[in-house]
């Protein structure tokens with residue numbers, strides 16, 4: 283019960299890794315809110331939580347928009363009285379070959395995967411700094427690691443690499459009372475990866491030394507660790523949860 287007495291807000295928490303993280307924090311006694319762009323994802327996540335006997339608070343917002351982020355974080359604090367944990371998990375890709383990429387693809391992808399991390403962290407840090415306590419966990423990707431950028435989603439890879447760097451800067455600026463860390467998931471079975479062709483998934487499985495894709499729970503366990511008191515002396519770090527996929531470069 284590591285999250286008893288703690289309140290956590292998870293972005294992109296309507297499905298996938300974010301929704302699984304929310305359920306696992308609820309199961310460990312946390313008070314949890316999720317923010318998501320998609321109302322259907324939110325309704326499903328709330329229903330799943332209810333069916334397991336938990337109350338999940340939902341907020342519908344686009345986390346790349348300053349006013350919507352402020353409204354959400356302030357609404358969350360009004361509801362729960364404080365914000366102890368922020369998980370910046372919302373993300374998306376626009377897969378398209380290099381020669382078809384547009385500046386709009388870049389702007390949208392950077393806004394959702396990178397700038398949202400700054401916006402949500404700034405809005406949450408206002409409350410965390412006042413209480414001199416808080417944990418922020420940013421979600422990057424195996425694609426943000428050196429040598430692992432992926433064809434067709436180069437702007438996503440660039441955004442996720444920037445999240446690792448941004449985490450280190452935020453860790454310095456928000457110290458000593460707020461810990462900021464990154465979890466970089468490897469290939470994970472969610473609705474984001476479900477549409478990929480079987481041959482691509484096969485490559486992801488064979489490329490990982492542990493010979494499988496991650497389940498959302500594999501990633502959520504790392505997020506929970508960095509969001510918990512178990513990680514009180516860890517800040518500015520990146521925890522790569524990729525089944526050894528990145529080892530193949532060596």
Ligand code: NAD
Pocket residue numbers: 293294295296297298299300317318319320323343344345346371372373374394421422423424425466467468469470471472473474475
């Ligand atoms: P997912 O698509 O299943 O869930 C992402 C959620 O974010 C969705 O519910 C979506 O509606 C929401 N979202 C998207 N844009 C938003 C916005 N602007 N505002 C608010 N909500 C928004 O994805 P997932 O696989 O669970 O991935 C979660 C995170 O993990 C993402 O940051 C992703 O880049 C990262 N990641 C995933 C994988 C993987 O293999 N699945 C690998 C590495 C990193």
